[in-house]
Amino acid sequence: MTTAVAPDIDLADLSFWRRPPRERHEAFARLRQLEHPVFFEERRVPLLRSGRGFYALVRHSDVVEASRNAKVFSSEPAVTSPEPPGWVKHVFGESMVNMDDPRHARLRRIVSRAFSPKMLANLQGDIEKAATRIVDDVIAEGPRDFVTQVAARLPIHVICDMMGIPDDMRAKVHEHVDVSTAYTGVRPSLARSVRMAGQNMLALAALQRMVIKLGRERSESPQGDLVSALVTANVDGERLTWRELGSFFALLLVAGNETARNTMAHGVKLLTDNPEQRELLLSDFDAHIGGAIEEMVRYVSPIMQFRRTVTEDYDLRGLHLKPGDKVVLFYGSANRDETVFPDPDRFDITRTEVKQHVGFGGPGPHFCLGANLARQEIRTMYRELFTRLPGLRAQGEPELLLSNFDNSVRSQGFTF
Numbered sequence: 576m577t578t579a580v581a582p583d584i585d586l587a588d589l590s591f592w593r594r595p596p597r598e599r600h601e602a603f604a605r606l607r608q609l610e611h612p613v614f615f616e617e618r619r620v621p622l623l624r625s626g627r628g629f630y631a632l633v634r635h636s637d638v639v640e641a642s643r644n645a646k647v648f649s650s651e652p653a654v655t656s657p658e659p660p661g662w663v664k665h666v667f668g669e670s671m672v673n674m675d676d677p678r679h680a681r682l683r684r685i686v687s688r689a690f691s692p693k694m695l696a697n698l699q700g701d702i703e704k705a706a707t708r709i710v711d712d713v714i715a716e717g718p719r720d721f722v723t724q725v726a727a728r729l730p731i732h733v734i735c736d737m738m739g740i741p742d743d744m745r746a747k748v749h750e751h752v753d754v755s756t757a758y759t760g761v762r763p764s765l766a767r768s769v770r771m772a773g774q775n776m777l778a779l780a781a782l783q784r785m786v787i788k789l790g791r792e793r794s795e796s797p798q799g800d801l802v803s804a805l806v807t808a809n810v811d812g813e814r815l816t817w818r819e820l821g822s823f824f825a826l827l828l829v830a831g832n833e834t835a836r837n838t839m840a841h842g843v844k845l846l847t848d849n850p851e852q853r854e855l856l857l858s859d860f861d862a863h864i865g866g867a868i869e870e871m872v873r874y875v876s877p878i879m880q881f882r883r884t885v886t887e888d889y890d891l892r893g894l895h896l897k898p899g900d901k902v903v904l905f906y907g908s909a910n911r912d913e914t915v916f917p918d919p920d921r922f923d924i925t926r927t928e929v930k931q932h933v934g935f936g937g938p939g940p941h942f943c944l945g946a947n948l949a950r951q952e953i954r955t956m957y958r959e960l961f962t963r964l965p966g967l968r969a970q971g972e973p974e975l976l977l978s979n980f981d982n983s984v985r986s987q988g989f990t991f
């Protein structure tokens with residue numbers, strides 16, 4: 576059953592995600608005006624199959640309500656849609672993002688020490704050094720593609736630093752991550768999708784084996800890095816199992832790499848297309864960069880949606896949800912909800928209401944663990960770029976990935 580109210584909008588169809596972003600935002604704006612969340616039937620393409628359809632939550636208040644109420648809106652068996660096949664679940668099976676409490680709370684307790692203010696402060700020197708090297712290289716090479724030369728380099732470097740991945744393993748990590756991120760989202764050809772998804776999973780599995788090997792070594796002779804901390808007991812006597820360690824590393828590489836990179840790339844384009852906002856930012860970087868980053872995350876919504884599965888009968892705005900119903904939280908739409916963000920399509924780094932955005936997820940147990948790290952990376956990278964290259968601007972249009980999941984930029988020309 577598809578909604579009768581907006582029959583030309585089918586969020587489960589590839590053709591919808593092929594439309595230019597402006598048209599998609601207009602479609603979501605129409606959906607937000609409907610009285611009820613909307614029920615869609617998913618296409619029966621084998622790779623996309625996930626049984627019954629899903630409810631689309633497109634309003635800010637509904638996304639917030641579902642995120643807060645994790646007992647009813649479960650993250651198990653998985654938050655991605657469509658339902659991943661068994662072998663994907665095997666790779667990510669022990670990943671906290673796909674778990675409910677108490678298993679989720681235990682993992683979050685163990686790994687959150689990696690994101691404490693003290694750990695993040697310790698990383699700052701490394702992030703600055705990496706940002707300086709990236710700008711050195713850009714100056715030496717000349718501007719070609721902002722994504723490969725700048726945005727893609729910092730987040731992965733930071734994750735390797737955090738985990739204490741030795742230098743001689745990093746080239747291999749980069750190689751596997753390149754393969755694993757070559758496939759995200761939907762693809763026009765099924766055969767190509769299956770092949771790329773297979774390569775993607777093999778690469779992630781190889782990364783997990785690498786970090787597990789490292790974990791075994793560190794459990795015997797711990798050093799001051801995160802892997803050592805995660806495989807030795809914390810004050811409550813808790814530590815990650817080997818499989819959990821592998822899944823956590825894969826999650827960091829998936830959750831913390833493309834997201835930060837896409838925000839930086841889209842951000843440069845947004846600042847170029849809105850010269851008055853760019854000027855304001857550069858007139859007092861420290862005063863405006865915090866608001867600018869939040870506005871970029873709101874406007875871009877690097878992760879466009881995550882899913883929940885209903886565990887018990889629940890009424891949402893008069894709509895009766897039943898156990899097993901799938902609900903997709905469209906962050907990109909919630910972030911343009913005009914009842915919360917006036918004139919939502921305007922990019923404005925001074926918005927006072929911007930803190931209510933759900934780009935890092937709604938309020939609740941799964942709120943992005945890496946939000947402060949992402950802010951720190953973007954702030955540091957932009958400071959280095961705009962201090963040394965104050966004329967930096969995007970050039971031409973970005974090449975976007977066809978995806979219903981991440982708002983990914985494959986390439987973006989630039990100049991300085």
Ligand code: HEM
Binds near residue numbers: 826881945
């Ligand atoms: C702009 C950058 C980022 C965006 C937009 C983003 C977005 C999100 C979103 C929407 C969720 C919510 C998942 C849910 O509710 O099911 C999430 C969770 C998560 N993020 Fe981020 N993220 C970003 C950067 C990072 C970074 C840099 C890291 C770490 C290096 C990271 C690690 C995580 C982890 C571990 C979770 C799972 C938390 C849990 O299930 O308890 N993220 N992120």
